[in-house]
Amino acid sequence: MRGIVLDDDESYRRVLSRALERRGITVYATAEAAAALRLARLHAPDFALLDLRLADGDGTGLELIAPLREAVPAMRIVLVTGYASVATAVEAIKRGADDYLPKPASAEAILRAVRGEAAIESSEPVAMTPLARIEWEHIQQAMVESGGNVSAAARLLGMHRRSLQRKLAKRPPREGH
Template sequence: MKLLIIEDDIAFSHTLARRMSKMGFECVCVNLESEIIDKCKVFLPQYVLLDMKLEHSSGLHYIEGIREALPTCKLVLLTGFASIATAVEAIKLGADDYLTKPADTKLIAKKLLGEEIEVENSFESTMSPERLEWEHIQQTLQANGGNVSETARQLNMHRRTLQRKLQKRPVSK
């Protein structure tokens, strides 16, 4: 079971690859957008996990190219910011499924393998409001290159309040 993980966050992609390898997948990571289509043609995976927000563009831009190179692969789009519009767009472009981060490896594997997901279990992976806030703060901070002042302005939050929130450990789900 060959899995191609397309993710610009190198640490996250390697962690995910290790975890998916333990579940029986042979994993290869692509961290540069310029290598996506070439890796698809060389590695020939049966499964592709594509991040929505890549360094320079959206993962949506690569779905059609991946489909051309790998017409029978199972393609799942992974995103930190879910919306109905992007889910519909991803499916229209050729993605087989859509998952929101953070998703545990069991859920990812089930989506890739096309297994049914129990409704009760899917609600267990829903984030708490505190975790959702922490994830949003981290995404905004990353988008601003670590600039705390700009992040505080965008979040409509006092800089000191943001600094206190950043010092706290992330809440588990």
């Protein structure tokens, strides 16, 4: 099995690549969207793991889904992100991603996703979603609906643009915390 890992976080990219390689997978790792597309065309991998947010000026993993799908139609595409929200998950699937995982995702969870296997259900009771998480997802939905325009999203949310910018600069709350 061969796969592309696209993530601008060098340490995460390195650790994930090693974990997959230890499981017998050939990994082509890069921090750049254009390089990921070239690697896909050159090697026709079985899967691509894409980070949602890339380095400034390199776009997003969402924008790369369609060109990757065109380059290698049978490839499984999984978006892996530290900024997970319902809105971005829906957008990723609409654009053609096969799966969507929040970081940190274990190597085993990633392997299940790239193989198209169902996630393992947890036997722990499900807690209610914290308010901070709901707010984050609501903000993300407004950002999607406004095409990423912060001013337009702020208007949709009925808040000041600067307040929204401060909220967007914070790390999203994790589920259950």
